[in-house]
Amino acid sequence: xxxxxxxxENYSTxxxxxxxxxxxxxxxxxxxICTGVPTGIFITRNKQLAQKVIxxxxxxMTVPSIALFGLMLPILAVFGHGLGxxxxxxxxxxYAELPIVRNTYVAIKNVDPALVDAGKxxxxxxxxxxxxxxxxxxxxxxxxxxxxAVVMIIGIAAIAAYVGAGGLGVFIQQGIAxxxxxxxxxxxxxxSLLAVVVDLAMGFLEKRVTPRGMKP
Amino acid sequence: xxxYDSVTKVFGAGKTAVTATDNVTFTIEQGETAxxxxxxxxxxxxxxxxxxxLESITRGNIRIRGREIREMNAQELRLGMGYVIQQxxxxxxxxxAGNIAIVxxxxxxxxxxxxxxxxxxxxxxxxxxxVYRNRYPVELSGGQQQRVGVARALAADPxxxxxxxxxxxxxxxxxxxxQDEFLRLQAQLRKTIAFVSHDIHEAIKMADKIAIFREGRxxxxxxxxxxxxxxxxxxxxxxxxxxxxxxxxxxLRVKDAMNREPRNLARADMTAMEALKFIEDNNFAHLIVLxxxxxxxxxxxxxxxxxRGNLEALAEKFxxxxxxxxxxxxxxxAMLLHDLASFPxxxxxGGFAGTISYKNIQKSILELYSEYQDE
Amino acid sequence: xxxxxxxxxxxxxxxxxxxxxxxxxxxxxxxxxxLVEYLSDPWEREYVLFLAGQxxxxxxxSMAMALVTGLATGxxxxxxxxxxxxxxxxxxIGLGQTIPSLAVLALTMSFLxxxxxxxxxxxxxxxxxxxxxxxxxGILSVSPAIIDAARGVGMSPARILLEVEIPNALNVILxxxxxxxxxxxxxxALGYLIGAGGLGDLVFTGINLMRTELLLAGALPITILALAGDYLxxxxxxxxxxxxxxxxx
Numbered sequence: 111x112x113x114x115x116x117x118x119e120n121y122s123t124x125x126x127x128x129x130x131x132x133x134x135x136x137x138x139x140x141x142x143i144c145t146g147v148p149t150g151i152f153i154t155r156n157k158q159l160a161q162k163v164i165x166x167x168x169x170x171m172t173v174p175s176i177a178l179f180g181l182m183l184p185i186l187a188v189f190g191h192g193l194g195x196x197x198x199x200x201x202x203x204x205y206a207e208l209p210i211v212r213n214t215y216v217a218i219k220n221v222d223p224a225l226v227d228a229g230k231x232x233x234x235x236x237x238x239x240x241x242x243x244x245x246x247x248x249x250x251x252x253x254x255x256x257x258x259a260v261v262m263i264i265g266i267a268a269i270a271a272y273v274g275a276g277g278l279g280v281f282i283q284q285g286i287a288x289x290x291x292x293x294x295x296x297x298x299x300x301x302s303l304l305a306v307v308v309d310l311a312m313g314f315l316e317k318r319v320t321p322r323g324m325k326p
Numbered sequence: 327x328x329x330y331d332s333v334t335k336v337f338g339a340g341k342t343a344v345t346a347t348d349n350v351t352f353t354i355e356q357g358e359t360a361x362x363x364x365x366x367x368x369x370x371x372x373x374x375x376x377x378x379x380l381e382s383i384t385r386g387n388i389r390i391r392g393r394e395i396r397e398m399n400a401q402e403l404r405l406g407m408g409y410v411i412q413q414x415x416x417x418x419x420x421x422x423a424g425n426i427a428i429v430x431x432x433x434x435x436x437x438x439x440x441x442x443x444x445x446x447x448x449x450x451x452x453x454x455x456x457v458y459r460n461r462y463p464v465e466l467s468g469g470q471q472q473r474v475g476v477a478r479a480l481a482a483d484p485x486x487x488x489x490x491x492x493x494x495x496x497x498x499x500x501x502x503x504x505q506d507e508f509l510r511l512q513a514q515l516r517k518t519i520a521f522v523s524h525d526i527h528e529a530i531k532m533a534d535k536i537a538i539f540r541e542g543r544x545x546x547x548x549x550x551x552x553x554x555x556x557x558x559x560x561x562x563x564x565x566x567x568x569x570x571x572x573x574x575x576x577x578l579r580v581k582d583a584m585n586r587e588p589r590n591l592a593r594a595d596m597t598a599m600e601a602l603k604f605i606e607d608n609n610f611a612h613l614i615v616l617x618x619x620x621x622x623x624x625x626x627x628x629x630x631x632x633x634r635g636n637l638e639a640l641a642e643k644f645x646x647x648x649x650x651x652x653x654x655x656x657x658x659x660a661m662l663l664h665d666l667a668s669f670p671x672x673x674x675x676g677g678f679a680g681t682i683s684y685k686n687i688q689k690s691i692l693e694l695y696s697e698y699q700d701e
Numbered sequence: 702x703x704x705x706x707x708x709x710x711x712x713x714x715x716x717x718x719x720x721x722x723x724x725x726x727x728x729x730x731x732x733x734x735x736l737v738e739y740l741s742d743p744w745e746r747e748y749v750l751f752l753a754g755q756x757x758x759x760x761x762x763s764m765a766m767a768l769v770t771g772l773a774t775g776x777x778x779x780x781x782x783x784x785x786x787x788x789x790x791x792x793x794i795g796l797g798q799t800i801p802s803l804a805v806l807a808l809t810m811s812f813l814x815x816x817x818x819x820x821x822x823x824x825x826x827x828x829x830x831x832x833x834x835x836x837x838x839g840i841l842s843v844s845p846a847i848i849d850a851a852r853g854v855g856m857s858p859a860r861i862l863l864e865v866e867i868p869n870a871l872n873v874i875l876x877x878x879x880x881x882x883x884x885x886x887x888x889x890a891l892g893y894l895i896g897a898g899g900l901g902d903l904v905f906t907g908i909n910l911m912r913t914e915l916l917l918a919g920a921l922p923i924t925i926l927a928l929a930g931d932y933l934x935x936x937x938x939x940x941x942x943x944x945x946x947x948x949x950x
Contacts, residue, residue, distance in 0.1 A: 169720045172927050174887025180904045180920035184913040193908075228415030231380055231488070232429055232478075233404035242428070246419045265801030269891065273908060282807045286894055291811060298807035302800040309799045321419035322462055 113299070116292040124281075124300060131277035131304065134195060134267050138202035139260055146207050147252065150214025151240070160215055167208035175201060175266045179273045198267065198275035205266055206259040213255025217248030250320040257312035264305045268297075278304065327518060328354040328377060328486065332386035335372050335542075346372040348542035349386070354535070356485075359512060359519040360547075361529040364539035365565070370522045373539075374488055377520060378404050390486065405429060408479025408517075412491040414471045416463040422448070422474050423459045429482040447477040450511065469500035476508065480515075489521045493528070505531060526566055530554070530573060538562055551577055555698040571691055575655040580648055583690035584671050586680040590614060594622055594638040601637055602630040614670050615641040619677040621670045647672055650679055654690065657682050717928055725921070739914040749903065749918055756899035756926070759817060759889045760882075763824035767881060771829045772874070775836025776862070787837060794833050797826035802888045806895055815896030820889070827888055828881040835877020839870030868943055875938040879931055886927045890919075900926075 117124060153160040170178075182197045221244050229239045271279025281297025284290070335347040347369040354360040362370035375381040377388055379400045388395045395403055416425050423444050430440045448455040451473040463471055472492060479487055493501045509532065512519065523529050529536050530550045537547045538558075546558040554574045557563035567573065590610040592601055594617040601613055605627060612626040615637045623641030633640055645664045648657050648671050660669060661684060668683035739745055774794065778787045797805065805826055809819035843866050851861045867874075893901030903919025906912075 166720075169717055169928075172717075172883050172931050173924050174890050174927055176890045176901065176904055177887070177920040177923045177927075180907065180916045181924075183908065183916060187913075222413075222415075224411060224413035224415045225417060227380070228409065228411055228413075229417075231378055231404055231409030231411070233401050233406075233432065234428075235401055238432065243417055243419075247417075261799050265803065268801040268803040272905060279803055282803055283894075286807070286810075294807045295811055298804040298811075302804045302808075305799050305801055305804075306796065 112292040113295045116296050120296070124278075124296065127276065127278045127280055128300060128304065131264070131267055131279075131301070134198055134202065134270070134275060134277055135260065135263055138199050138206055138263055138267075139256070141199075141203045142206035142210055142259065143256070145203075146210030147214050149207075150211045150252075151218060153211075153215055154218045164208075164212050164215065167211055170204050171208050175205065175269055176272070178204070179270065183273070193274035195275050197273055198270035201270070202263045202266060206263050209255040209258040209262070210252075213258075214248065214252050217251035217255075218244050220251070221247050246321055250316060253312065253316045253319050257309065257316060260312065261305055261309050264301065264308060268301050327356045327358075327391060328520065329389040329392075330373070330386075331389065333373065333376060333383060333388060334385040335369070335376060335381060336384045345542050347376070350539075350542075350544045351386075352537055352544060352547045354518055354520060356518050357516040358534045359521060359532060360535045360537055361533035362520065362522045362537050362539060363526065363529045363565075364524070364545075366524060367541075368539040369542040370524075370537075370539050371490055374490055374520055374522050378407050378409060378488055405433060405482065406484050406486070408476075408481075408484045408487040410472075410475050410479045410487065410489045410492040412494040414463075414468070414475045414495065416471055416474055416478070418463050421460050421462055422453070422466070425463070425474060426478045426481050428478065433482055435482075443481060447480055450480075451477045452507065453477070467500075469496050469504055472496055472504065473507075476511075480517075485518055487517045487519045487521075489519065491522055491524070508532070526573070530576065538565065551694065552698050555695050572655060572658075574691060574694060575658060575687070576653050578654045578690055578694065579650070580652050580654060580657050580671055580682050581650040583654055583686045584650070584680045584682045585686055588614070588668075588681040590681075591616055592625070592637055593617070594636065594641070596637050598625075598630045598633040598635060598637070598640060601625055602627065605630070611667060613637075614678075614681065616678055621647075621672070621678050644670060648682060650674065654682075654687050658684075658687055717932060721925070721928060739918055745918075749900075749922065752898060752900050752902055752919075753922055753926070755817075755897070756886075756889055756892075756901075756923070759820055759824060759892050759897055759899055760885050763821045763889075764828060764882060764885055766821075766825045767828035767832055767885075768878070770825075771832025771877075771881070772836055774829070774833040775874075776840065778833075779837050779840040779866075791830075791834055791837065794830045798830045802827055803891060803894075806891055810895040817892070817897040819895055820892035820897035820899075824885050824889055824892070828885045831877045831881040831884065832874075833877075835880070836870070836874050839873030839877075840866050842873065843869045871942045872938065875934060875942065879934040879938075882930045882934060883927050886923065886930055890923050 149163065153163050173181075178201050179197055182200065183193070186197050186200075225243055225247075226239060229243050234242065267275070267277050268279035268282065271277055271283045278297050278301040281293050281300065283297075285292075285294030285297055330350050330352050333347055333350045334345070337344045337346055350369075350373060352360075362373060364370050372381055376383050377395070379395060383396065390398075390403075416422075417428075420428075426444050426447055427440050430443060435443075444459070445455045448458060453470060453473055458466070458470075458474075463474070466474070472495070475492065479489075493504055496504060505528065521532060523532070533550055535547060535549055536553050538545045538553065540561055546553060546562050548556075551574065553562065554566060554570045554577070557566055557570070563570065589608070590613050592604065592613040592615055594615055596604075604610070605613060612624045614624050615622040617638065621644065622638060623643040625637055625641050629640050629642060644666075646660045646669070648660060648669050650671055650673055657669065661667065668681045668686075671679045671682050673679040740749070774790065777783055778790050802823070805823045806820065809823045809826075813819035813822060847865060847869065848861060851865045856864070889897075889899050890901035890904060892899045893905055900919045900923050903915050904923070905919075907914070907916025907919060
C-alpha cells in the first residue's frame, strides 16, 4: 500500500505530470490530424502516390521509438533542441501519422463505388460527393485510426521521459533510477489508466460517430 | 427527347484501343421508353453513361431537346436527369427521406416543398411514408430499396430517366411486380426513358422501342412487334429467340383475334336431341351453352348421345375462362392444357363476348407477320 | 476492416532500403569520426555484438511464447462455440497493447524483479495481441462458401482447419506476426531499463552521457534488426503463402 501513500503525498506532482503528458499527446495528435487526414484524402486520387506515402509511413513505424529519439538527438542538438519536448513531439507526430493517413485513405477508398457512381450520376460535384457520401461513411474508420494513434503515442510519450520530455514516464524513470518501487508503480499505473480510459472514450466516440444506417 | 448522332466511344489508344460504341445514331422521342438491349459488352451501358456524361464522347453528338450535351455543364445536365443503377446505390448513412431529398436539396428547394415531394413520391412507389420515411436503406428489402431508388431519381421531376439494369438485382418474383408498377407509373408520368437491359422479356415488356446493339453497333431500332416479326438479321433473330412467335403472342390480346360471332352457340333450355342434331348438321366439335349471356359450359356428342333433358343439366363447365384483355399467349396455353380447340371469351363484366380458337390465334400471328413484311 | 496490401514487394523494399541508406548516411555524416572510431575498437565491437545477442535472445523467447499463445487463442476463439467470447478475449489481450510498453515493463519488474525474465514476460504480453487478432481475423475472413464446400466434401473440422482455413488465412496471420516482431524488437530496447541488457544499453547510456556515437551504435542496429525482421517475414510469406491465395489478393 506504499503506492497509495506515495500518490497521496505526491498528488500535485502526479497531476502535473499527467497534464504534461496529455499536453504532449494532445498537441501531437492535433498536428497529426491536421496533416494526416487531408493527406489521406489527397492521396486517394493517385494510387502510386498513395503507395509511396503509406509505404514511407510504414517504414517510420518500423523504427523503434527509442531509436528514433536517439537518431533525432544529434540532429536536433545542432538547433539546441536535442532533449526536451521538441524531439518528443516530433516523434509523436511522426508515429501518429501512419494510422491516421492509412485509415483515412482506406476508409475513403472503401466507399462502395456504386455509391460514388450514383452520386455522380445524380449531379453531385466532387466536393458534394466528399461531403455527403464519402466522408460521412469514412468517419468511423478514421476515428478507429485516431484511436490506434492516440493509444500508441500515449505509450511513446512515456518513453520520451528519457529524453527529458517530462510526462508520467518521469515517475517510472526516476523510480527505477532510485529503486523507489512505489514511484515506479505509481507511474506505471497512472499512465496505464490514462491509456485505458482514453481507449474506452475513443471507443464510445467511434460508436457514436457511426451513422445509424451503417451499424453492422 | 434524346438524339444520338454518330456517337462513338473509344477506350484506350493505339493497338489496345477498344471501340465500345460505333457510330450509333437514333432518336428517343419525348415520352418514349427506349430499351437498350444486347449481350454483355455490346456498348449499351457505355451509351447510357455517355448520355449523362459519366463517360466522355469520343466522336459524335448527343443532343437533349436540341441542345448538345457537350456544351452543357455536366453537373447541371445530371441534375436534370434521373439516374437509377443496378446496385441501387442508396446512401446507407441517410434515411429514406434523406436519400430522396438529395437532388431537391442541391437545387435549393425550400423545406416544405421537399417534404411534400418526399411524401408524394413515396406514395407513388407504394412505400407508406409514415412507416418508411425515417428508416435506413439497410432495413429495407432489395425491391423496396430500388423503389426508393426510382423515387430518388424522380425527386426533382426530371424529364429524362436513365436506368441501367435497374431491376437486375431483384429476385424474379419481385422483379415482375416492380416492372408492372413501373409501367403504371410511366403511363401516368410519361417520362422519356433510356433503359438498359440484357433480358429480351424485360425489353418486350417495358419498351415502346427497342435498340439492339452488337459489339458497339446499333443493329435495329424498332417497336417490339417489328423486332419480333421482322428481325433485321440473324443476330437479332437469334437474340430474340426461336420462339419469337410465342413472344409476339405475349403482345397481342384476345380481343384482337377473337371471333365475335361464333355459330356454335346453344341456349340452356335446348334439349339434348335438338342439340345433337344441331351438332351433326353443322359438324361442330362442341356447342357453347348460354343462359342469357352467361356461359354455363359446353356439350359435345359424348354428352348428348342417349341423353334426355336439356342442356342446362348436361353442360360441362369450361376448366378456365378467358377475358378479352388477356394476352393470346395465355389463351394458347389454356388450349394446350385442356385440350380444347376453342374457348369462350368473357368481357370485362363477365358476359359472353365471343370465342377464341387455335385458328384465330394462328391467323392473327400470320396477319402480324405479313403486316411487317409489306413495309 | 480489411487492410490493402500495398504495391509490389519491390516498391516497399525499395523504400526500406532508401530509408536504411538515409539512416546510414545521416548517422555516418553526423558523427562519422565518432562512430567509426568507436567501432574500430574491437572490445567495443564485441560489446555491441554481445548486446545484440542479448537483444535477440529477448526477442526470440518472447516471440516464441507469443506465437504459441497468439495462434492458439486466435484459433480457439474462431471456433463457433467460442466465438461469442471473441470480443472479451481480444479486449483483454489488447490491454497488453493499450497499456504503454514502459508501464508493462515497470509492472512486470515489480512482480518479477529485474533481469531478462520480466522483460521477456512484458514483451510476450506486448506481442501476443497482433498475432491473436490477425489469426482470428484471418480465419474469420475465409469465405463461408469455401468452408461449406469443404464440409460438403466430407472433411472433418480438424482437417478443414488445417487444410482450408489456415492456408487461406496465412497471409493475414503472417502480417500479424510481422507487426508483432517489429513491435517486439523496438520494445526490447527498453529491456535495458529493467536490467535485461540488449541494445537499449547503448542508446540510453548514449543519451545520458551525451555521447552520440554510443547512441548510434545502439539505435542503428535496432533499426536494422527491425527492418531486417520485417523484410525477412515478408520474404517468408512470399514463400509460404500458396500462390493461388496470394494472387487472389
